Amino acid sequence: MAILDFGSDSAAPKVTVVTTMKDEGPYILDWVAHYKALGATDIVVFTNDCSDPTDQILRNLNRLGYVHHRFNRVMRRGPHKSALMWAEQEPVVRDADWLLVVDVDEYLDIKVGDGTFKALIDHHKGADAISLVWRIFGNAGIEHISDRPVPEEFVKCEGAEVNPQRRSRFFKTLFRNNEKFNRMGVHRPFLERRASDIVWVTADGTRIPDENMPGALHVSDGYGYEVAQLNHYALRSKDAFLNKQRRGRANHVGGNLKLAYWKKFDRNEVEDHSLAEGFAKALPIKEAMLDDPVVRRRHEEAIEGARAMAKMARRKRPGRAFVVHLDRMLSGGHMPDEEEIELSSDGTDQAA
Numbered sequence: 001m002a003i004l005d006f007g008s009d010s011a012a013p014k015v016t017v018v019t020t021m022k023d024e025g026p027y028i029l030d031w032v033a034h035y036k037a038l039g040a041t042d043i044v045v046f047t048n049d050c051s052d053p054t055d056q057i058l059r060n061l062n063r064l065g066y067v068h069h070r071f072n073r074v075m076r077r078g079p080h081k082s083a084l085m086w087a088e089q090e091p092v093v094r095d096a097d098w099l100l101v102v103d104v105d106e107y108l109d110i111k112v113g114d115g116t117f118k119a120l121i122d123h124h125k126g127a128d129a130i131s132l133v134w135r136i137f138g139n140a141g142i143e144h145i146s147d148r149p150v151p152e153e154f155v156k157c158e159g160a161e162v163n164p165q166r167r168s169r170f171f172k173t174l175f176r177n178n179e180k181f182n183r184m185g186v187h188r189p190f191l192e193r194r195a196s197d198i199v200w201v202t203a204d205g206t207r208i209p210d211e212n213m214p215g216a217l218h219v220s221d222g223y224g225y226e227v228a229q230l231n232h233y234a235l236r237s238k239d240a241f242l243n244k245q246r247r248g249r250a251n252h253v254g255g256n257l258k259l260a261y262w263k264k265f266d267r268n269e270v271e272d273h274s275l276a277e278g279f280a281k282a283l284p285i286k287e288a289m290l291d292d293p294v295v296r297r298r299h300e301e302a303i304e305g306a307r308a309m310a311k312m313a314r315r316k317r318p319g320r321a322f323v324v325h326l327d328r329m330l331s332g333g334h335m336p337d338e339e340e341i342e343l344s345s346d347g348t349d350q351a352a
Contacts, residue, residue: 012039013098014041015038016044016098018046018084019045020063022079026240028302030286034279036066040100044070046072048343055071057299070090081184084185098121100175101176106234106235109275111229111273127176128180128198129188130175130200130202131177133169135223135225135230135232137272138157139266145313149279149283150236151233155273159270160223172230172306179192188216188279200223204223235265235315243306
């Protein structure tokens, strides 16, 4: 049984969202429901090497028509770039009017019109690409994994103003599927060699200069948060981070998740409830997914499994040491870089 036109109408553009996932079971339903509420016509999800119910949840959402789930054949270029290469062959990608590559810890908050993709696109008539700037949301002292939607639970983030010490903020890009772009990228599309007259803006309409277009990944002003922002929940709860650390960075082979990573993404300077208050639009879609008994069972298994895995991580020496060092850092204690501890994929100690 397929679902149709959540958050859209017959005049809405075809928007396809492409993502990759690995061991994200507890967070799938909220994320899919959110992007369906925004009006995503199709969601294509590539997975690889999952050890939790991620694949089972997505296979059943595929059965119900919420997503197109694909098993990623990972090439030397790595999981994310491999997935984007395979995604180019998907009919719902080829036939889309607009494309967005976004991760499961990234939630788009659109603040114009009715808060849908259509409203954002209508706000920028004539644009070929709209870059959506990260706003980093921190841990806010939350310890354990819950079934509460991430945007409702984590509401502390970095300030909206330009920080002279950290001006540059990364973005992801919603772009028109036209002849001006030749393929998807993780943060932005790649330009056709002879493309010209490209209208590329951030959410508030600030133009990306022509000379910056070939390689732009971030901006230093014109964040455009009053129009739209991409909420980035890189940490979530402390237990979720322990699980993420054990798993490793899903889209970066050999990537490390040390205390420096936590410090970079633990931004709690101000509160922002915009998406928390607007998430109610996604909840009926989540409940519709949970009406399927198999989806509900797999979702509950994912949450309980994630909690058990985090509990085990806290008991083992590497995880226990990491939590001690993290708590020391959060309390203002000094810790030399060489003492940073991470959990390697096999659960053994590995010095930074």
